[in-house]
Amino acid sequence: MSEKSPTTRERLINSARYLFWERGYAGTSMADLLAHAQVNSGSFYHFFESKEALLRAVLEEYLVMLRPIVIDPAFASTNDPVARIFAVLSGYRERILMTECQYGCPLGRLALEIDPENRPAHKLIAENFQGWIAAIRECLEQLKPQLPKNTDLDALAAYVLITMEGGVMLARSYRSVEPFDKAVRQLKQHFDLLLSSHMTRSLKPQPSRRKSASHSKP
Template sequence: MANLKRTREDILKSVIDTVHRQGLTATGLSELFQVSGASSGSFYNYFRSKHELGHALIDYEWAQLQTNILEPATTQSPDPIAQLFWILDRLEAKQLQDPKCGGCLLGNLVVDLAEQDPAFRNHLIQVFSKWEGAIAQILRQAKPQLQPNTNPDCLAEQLIAAIEGAMLMGKLHRDAARLQRGFATARQSITNALRSSNATSAQASAPQI
């Protein structure tokens, strides 16, 4: 029986796994009502359409990424390079918990929604720009450890592309080893940008795959 007292966050939490697994486009409203446990009236009280739900899921996932990955990274070590490796470790571990390597929800939504509506494309561009900006900010803090010609914004762009590519290929092949190789490539991009003395230290502390 539908729970008429479901909150907005309850609904987002309850539908996110289904949308992650099969996409928003392929998920009908009746299925969303079912998995959320919300009546249609309760659902529409928070989301006027599936389109509006899609935007809410983008914001929700970005907030989760900030709360669970980006913000905690700053408390793990005063070393910004160590913070970047911690972020990669956490993202990789999250994917490895899923036996099917479900990929990044935000990346999946790019494939699912970006061609449907310019509003989705623009929203996802904004979120990925914030993500790249957060990584670039950490790299700017690491400037003394980086080679002089390293551009933090360009390296952040490369890292996000490597991370998303690793998760997308892991999802496609359902292969943990492939996922791990992709994350190893992202780690190597950081190591390659370091001055030689810092690179030796980073290689010594990097996880072995």
């Protein structure tokens, strides 16, 4: 059985997702969108009232795609929570190499490019980032018994996201995967330190609670 052809609306969203990533939101004209999706303007306005409305649809699509495309394949590769975090990052490394270091996180690009006054779009971008952070936090919850007691899991999950976004941006700017690899190696060292710190404290001898002989009653 042949796969179902995408609807006109789906073609517009798919084209916008690709063009916004390749050229940026501002750099993609309505003519570009129509030509790439192979639709006319009447069809466009039947589904979307504006280019901005199409942008929101793209961001909503990213929310839907996050788990099945980015998170679930990485989590399926291992049961170890630390390995799962770095499997997610490894997926971004593969995208960098596949695009000859031209890959840039589409959400990161849109977050920087979209006018700050466009609150509906930024709200959706933030929801996408929060979904990513929440997925990493799932791993950290499993690690919680092995982490220092004062570890802020939300902050640590956000730190992983920031490392990924910064590494991807530098890899694209330098046209080399090395900056991304350096950032990930440093993140691994951070996790090693957190986990070894807990291990050191757990192995440290505890002081005896028994009263000393000098303080015992006669």
